[in-house]
């Protein structure tokens with residue numbers, strides 16, 4: 001391993017560009033050695049901006065770059081399996097964006113490739129590294145709110161993604177709620193035993209035409225009897241709405257939205273403040289930096305990753321269970337649901 005970790009980035013879109021910039025500017029001891037995309041323009045523009053020596057047009061070309069220690073899989077979700085399996089087979093460490101895949105069988109093939117290799121895979125659940133949520137987790141772990149009873153997550157986007165993205169990404173449960181499903185598991189520190197969903201299309205009829213919903217409330221029961229609720233919307237008029245509450249026998253803890261300034265304006269007509277930071281690239285910027293530093297450290301020190309493949313798989317299982325509950329109108333028992341895929345946790 002060279003002094004500086006040599007990293008390849010697959011996918012020069014929204015998240016691939018952000019990760020490349022952060023690796024080059026805010027993750028000491030890392031160098032982006034190559035960037036790859038099926039479309040040359042975004043990859044070339046990114047390489048030019050950050051002085052990256054190689055631009056590749058295929059996964060194979062990227063994985064053949066000399067001395068590569070790790071790749072970041074930031075391409076569309078339906079390309080993750082091939083990238084993860086090919087990198088693992090070559091002993092190259094992988095950071096894979098969420099969701100690992102839409103299909104659980106596909107994730108099982110990734111698991112087998114990673115387990116047979118001498119390398120690691122970290123899943124891109126960046127919100128675990130957000131200092132606000134991380135503080136809620138330490139409050140639970142440290143007994144600061146006594147015995148945990150309930151968790152409430154509110155997670156609303158400022159606007160829906162393009163309809164083509166809705167179709168290709170797996171929809172609200174698998175693409176958007178997946179972050180919240182991972183977050184409740186992370187906060188509670190236990191597995192889910194039952195899930196029940198009520199969902200509608202209230203924001204844009206085109207989303208219903210694409211076979212998806214845009215508004216959902218999910219209730220989860222955990223094996224330790226904690227109860228959690230997740231509320232999602234594809235559009236909050238005031239912007240990106242990301243809040244949480246944990247409540248227990250000894251008290252509660254709340255995290256608020258993050259704002260671009262702390263000014264509160266008071267006049268005789270009322271008291272107001274500006275809307276929260278617009279979207280995830282702003283709101284969660286620190287979490288991405290901490291997440292990438294954690295990945296670099298795991299690769300360098302050959303340690304287990306902070307978010308592993310089983311975390312990635314379980315979030316997808318929960319997303320499918322939430323979708324099944326929406327489709328049937330019935331609660332889904334997780335042990336039976338997992339068993340139908342030949343899984344247990």
Ligand SMILES: NC(=O)c1ccc[n+]([C@@H]2O[C@H](COP(=O)([O-])OP(=O)(O)OC[C@H]3O[C@@H](n4cnc5c(N)ncnc54)[C@H](O)[C@@H]3O)[C@@H](O)[C@H]2O)c1
Nearest residue numbers: 011012013014015016037038074075076077079097098099
């Ligand atoms: N953790 C997060 O907060 C977060 C945020 C956004 C997206 N994501 C995830 O990251 C992934 C990418 O999302 P995005 O919003 O950046 O999408 P995007 O469409 O902006 O970018 C994807 C890029 O991948 C390229 N690509 C597609 N197939 C490829 C292939 N076979 N080889 C090389 N390049 C290929 C596309 O040309 C495009 O440039 C998705 O899995 C998404 O769920 C995670």
